[in-house]
Amino acid sequence: MIPGSDSGPRPIILDTDPGQDDAIAILAALAAPELEVLGVTAVAGNVPLELTARNARMICELAGRPDVPVFAGCDRPVRRELVTAEHVHGSTGIDGAELPEPTTALQPQHAVDWMAETLSAAGEREITICPVGPMTNVAAVLEANPQAARSIKEIVCMGGGFFGGGNTTPAAEFNVFVDPDAAQTVLRCGAPVTMLPLDATHKALMPRSWIDRVRALGTAAGEAAAGMLDFYERFDIDKYGMSGGPLHDPNVIAYLLRPDLYRGRHCNVEVEAESSLTLGMTVVDWWGVTDRPPNCQYITEVDADGFYDLLLALLARLP
Ligand code: RIB
Numbered sequence: 001m002i003p004g005s006d007s008g009p010r011p012i013i014l015d016t017d018p019g020q021d022d023a024i025a026i027l028a029a030l031a032a033p034e035l036e037v038l039g040v041t042a043v044a045g046n047v048p049l050e051l052t053a054r055n056a057r058m059i060c061e062l063a064g065r066p067d068v069p070v071f072a073g074c075d076r077p078v079r080r081e082l083v084t085a086e087h088v089h090g091s092t093g094i095d096g097a098e099l100p101e102p103t104t105a106l107q108p109q110h111a112v113d114w115m116a117e118t119l120s121a122a123g124e125r126e127i128t129i130c131p132v133g134p135m136t137n138v139a140a141v142l143e144a145n146p147q148a149a150r151s152i153k154e155i156v157c158m159g160g161g162f163f164g165g166g167n168t169t170p171a172a173e174f175n176v177f178v179d180p181d182a183a184q185t186v187l188r189c190g191a192p193v194t195m196l197p198l199d200a201t202h203k204a205l206m207p208r209s210w211i212d213r214v215r216a217l218g219t220a221a222g223e224a225a226a227g228m229l230d231f232y233e234r235f236d237i238d239k240y241g242m243s244g245g246p247l248h249d250p251n252v253i254a255y256l257l258r259p260d261l262y263r264g265r266h267c268n269v270e271v272e273a274e275s276s277l278t279l280g281m282t283v284v285d286w287w288g289v290t291d292r293p294p295n296c297q298y299i300t301e302v303d304a305d306g307f308y309d310l311l312l313a314l315l316a317r318l319p
């Protein structure tokens with residue numbers, strides 16, 4: 001049986017920096033019978049690694065899945081200093097949820113070593129990698145083991161932004177800004193890459209009524225998710241004057257389950273990794289005006305109603 005085909009769930013590795021939106025992505029992935037989460041790898045990003053590794057375990061336990069192995073990965077970007085986002089996510093990274101400290105231990109193996117071993121043991125194009133934070137862990141695997149790309153079915157990442165600019169600088173989205181070198185490595189690795197950028201996620205803003213429906217699930221997961229989202233949405237509403245917060249990371253999971261909800265174009269995407277003015281910018285050759293080969297399915301459209309309906313149905317499956 002080939003995992004991820006019609007005969008079985010799709011094996012994925014979720015690489016994450018929880019983060020309230022990451023937390024919803026983890027919950028959604030664990031709720032979906034179509035996916036097999038082989039492991040969750042934590043990376044420094046929204047908050048430092050110690051907290052992202054703690055939060056990842058707490059969210060797996062919230063989903064009733066303490067069996068899912070959580071690995072700690074890189075505590076800083078490939079080359080640059082770590083930039084975090086407590087001003088968005090709060091001091092814990094998942095402010096808004098009143099959750100108990102994790103009871104499951106971190107796996108002893110470094111996330112990069114585990115990911116490399118898992119890929120080396122996998123068949124060709126078998127495993128889907130889902131980075132929803134800075135891509136430091138994934139890049140470290142690919143830099144040390146370039147052949148590992150052959151075992152990757154697809155890298156489906158949340159990151160980047162072009163037509164609508166950035167959210168961290170005028171030019172750069174947070175995940176790519178924090179580690180532009182890592183994002184460039186991922187884009188150049190040779191495995192199929194699909195990018196869910198701000199150009200998509202900013203078109204699916206969380207309706208207030210949707211958060212109320214999440215809370216009305218009457219479950220522990222629903223209550224915690226609604227609490228996190230109440231806290232999380234304020235930043236983007238205040239900053240952008242949006243009608244709701246963009247729920248970035250769960251778009252990766254929704255894309256895996258319902259790619260028909262999304263539209264984009266296969267084109268060349270490069271990352272600015274040097275300029276202080278545009279560091280972390282994803283330069284999208286949407287019109288093919290260069291001779292740079294297409295290397296990314298760059299998503300720009302999303303069926304927002306379909307996305308939130310899917311997400312609510314997934315959250316409703318949790319305890
Ligand atoms: O720019 C949004 C991304 O940065 C999301 O993944 C969010 O969790 C933060 O990591």
Ligand code: CA
Nearest residue numbers: 019022132133
């Ligand atoms: Ca994230």
